[in-house]
Amino acid sequence: MTIALVTSQDTDAAIRVTSPLAVRGMTVSYGQTPAVFSVDLTLRAGAMTAIVGPNGAGKSTLLKAALGVIAPLAGSVTVFGQPMTQMRERIAYVPQRASVDWDYPVRVIDVVMMGMYTKLGLLGRVRHQHKALARDCLERVGMADFANRQIGQLSGGQQQRVFIARSLAQQANIYVLDEPFAGVDAATEKAIVAVLQGLRDAGKSVLAVHHDLATVPDYFDDVVLLNTQLVAAGPVAEVFNETNLQAAYGGRLTTARVDPESVAS
Amino acid sequence: MLADALLLQLGYNATLVTLGAALLGIAAGVAGTFLFLRKRALVSDAISHATLPGIGLAFVVMVAMGGEGRSLFGLLFGAGVSAALGLLCVQWLTRRTRLGEDAAIGAVLSVFFGAGVVILTVIQTMNAGRQAGLEGFLLGSTAGMLRNDATLLAVSAALVLALVLILRRPLGLAAFDPGYAEATGWSLHRIDLAMMGIVLVVTVVGLKVVGLILIVALLIVPAVTARFWTEQADHVVIIAGGVGGMSGYVGAAASAVAPALPTGPIIVLLGFAIFLFSLLFSPRRGVLASVLKHLRYQRRVHVRQGLLALANGQPIYEALTRRLLARSELILPDGVPTAQGQAAAAKALLDETRWAIVRGDQAYALAATRYDGLTPIEDVLTSDQLAEIDGKIASPQAVV
Helix, strand or coil: CHHHHHHHHHHHHHHHHHCCCEEEEEEEEECCEEEEEEEEEECCCCCEEEEECCCCCCHHHHHHHHCCCCCCCEEEEEECCEEHHHCHHHEEEECCHHHCCCCCCCEHHHHHHHHHHHHHCCCCCCCHHHHHHHHHHHHHCCCHHHCCCEHHHCCHHHHHHHHHHHHHHCCCCEEEECCCCCCCCHHHHHHHHHHHHHHHHCCCEEEEECCCHHHHHHHCCEEEEEECEEEEEEEHHHHCCHHHHHHHHHHHHHHHHCCHHHHHC | CHHHHHCCCCCHHHHHHHHHHHHHHHHHHHHHHHHHHCCCCCHHHHHHHCHHHHHHHHHHHHHHCCCCCCCHHHHHHHHHHHHHHHHHHHHHHHHHCCCCHHHHHHHHHHHHHHHHHHHHHHHHHCCCCCCCCCCHHHHCCCCCCCHHHHHHHHHHHHHHHHHHHHHHHHHHHHHHCHHHHHHCCCCHHHHHHHHHHHHHHHHHHHHHHHHHHHHHHHHHHHHHHHHCCCCCHHHHHHHHHHHHHHHHHHHHHHHHHCCCCCHHHHHHHHHHHHHHHHHHHCCCCCHHHHHHHHHHHHHHHHHHHHHHHHHCCCCCCCHHHHHHHHHCCCECCCCCECHHHHHHHHHHHHHHHHHHHHHHCHHHHHHHCCCCCCCCHHHCCCHHHHHHHHHHHHCHHHHC
8 A cells, every 4th residue: 555655656746747737636715615626737748728617616716726826725736846836937827807906007018027027036127138028028919019008008908918928028938827818809819829829839838717618629738627626637639528518517518608708709 | 484494494403303204205105105006005094003002001111110201212112013013913804804904904993092092091190200292192293303303214214215116026016916926926925014014114203293193194195196197106106205205394394484383284284285286187197187088088079970970961969069060160050061071071981981891800800999989090000901991891792
C-alpha cells in the first residue's frame, strides 16, 4: 500500500513538471458550502483549454484559487512542478471585467504598463523599451489608437482588448482568462481568439473560463467540465460530448444552449 | 492684513502655524488620494475617532508616572496606538465576519469615540496634572503651536510623500484592479495596511491642527477635488497635494488675521470652496461642463433627426428641431428646406444608409460599434471601404 502510494506520487510529480498549471485536491468554500470541491486539474502545455460548466459551478472560483487571489480551504497548485507562488511572473491573469473600477483615473497605455509592474518593482524606472513594448501590445489587439484615452471611456469590448494587451505585456508563459468573451462584441471576440491562438502557436498555454458551448470546439483544444467537482477533462474531441455535458449541466443543458449571452456573442 | 499673513509677516507663531498647516495639507491630500480611489475614504474617519481614548489614556499614564501629562509626543503616541487598534478592528471585522465595511466603521468609530469621551470626562474630575487643552484635540487648536510641532509635521509630511512615491504602483493597482494585484503577487492585505498606516500618520500628527473630527475632510476633499481635473492617478495625487497644501496655508493665514476663527474648520471650509469651484467649473467632469455637453448633444440629435425627416419628406413637429434648423438656415421659417438644407438632408440620409449596411455586415463589426446616430461615417471608414459600401447601396439585388 505504502509502496504503491510512493510510486503514484512520483508519477504525479513527473506529470506536474511538464504541466504549466497543475491543481491538486482544490477545495474552496464560501461559508460552509463548497464552491469547488476536491478538483484535480492538469493543463497541457501549448494548448488552449476551456473551463465550462453551469452558473455557480465554481469556474471563476477555481481560477482565482489557483492563482492565489482567494485562499482555498485545501489544495496545492504547481507551475511546471514548482509551487505557484514562486512562478507568478510566468502567469498572466485577465480578471472578469466586472471586478474592476472603470472610473479609475488611468489611461489605456498605463493599464498596459501595469503588466510590467512585477518586473519593474516598486521604483524601477519606466524606460523607452517598456513603453515600446506597451505600445506593441496595444497594436496586437488593435487598440494602438486609444493609448491616451481614459479606460472608462472605452466600450466593453475595447476594455477587454486592453486587458489582453496588459497580459501580453507581462510576457508570461501561461494566460489565464476569466470569461474573456462576456459582454464583448463579435469583432473583439474574433480578435481575442486570434491573439490567444497566436500565443498557443508560439508554445504558450491558455486557460479560459468560457460560456458559449457552441464555440468550444472552434476555439479550444482541451476542455474542462466543472460542476463544483470535476466532471471531465481532456481533449475536446474526447470529452466534449453529450454524456459529459449532461453530467455537468444536468437538466440545465437545454437552457445553457439557448443562453441569450452565448447567442448574442 | 491677510496679505501680511500670506507673506508670513504676522510673527513667529503665526508663521509656524501657517507652514505647519500647509505641510499637513499636502501630506493629507497625498495620503488621502489612494484612500479615495480605493473607495475606503471613510475608514479614515474611524481611524481619527479611534485616537481619542488613546489620548486620554496616555494622559492618565503620564500623570500616574508623575509627569504633567502634557507631553505632545506622549499624547500622540497614545493616539497612534489606539488608532491602530481601531483600524485593525475595522480590518478584522470586514475580513473575518459577515459585517460590511460600513457597519464595521460605524461600530468602531462610535465605540472608540464614546470610550474616549468617557475617559476625558473622568480625567476632568481628577485633580492631578494640567488637563486643560485635551479637548483641543477634538477640533484642533493651533494657538500654542511650538517649533517642535512644526518640525514633527514637516518630518511626517516628508515621510508620507516618500512612502506614497515608493508604493504608488501597488497602491494604484489595488484601487484599480484588486484581483490582478493579488494574482501578480502583491498582497492586497499588506497594501491596504500600508495605505492605512500612511493615513494613520497623517491623522495623528494632524490632530493638533484640525482635530480628530475634521481631519477626514483634509484627507478626502483634496482628492475628490483633484479628480475633477485629471484622468491620471499620479496627477490626482499631485493636484490633491497642491489643493490640500493651499487650503492649509491660506486657511491658517486667514485664521491668524482673525484669531477668533478656529484654524481647523477654516482650513476645511477653504478646501470645500476649492472643491465647490471644481465641481461646478471643471472642464472635464464639472456640472456646468456636463450640462453644456448634454445640451450640445441634444441639439445635434435634433438637427440630425430634422434633416432625416426632411430627406424623407416627413413633417417636423418639434419646435426645438424647427428652431435649430431655421437658425442654421437649413429651413425657412415656414418649414421649407433651403438649398443648403436639402444638401445636408441628402447627406444625412446617405450617411444613415451607409451605416445601415455597415451595421448589418459582420465584416464591419468593429466599425459598427462606433455608430451613435451622429458620427459621420467618413470619420470611421476609409474612402476605399466607403466605395465598397456604396457599391452595395447601388445594387442591392446583387447582394441578395
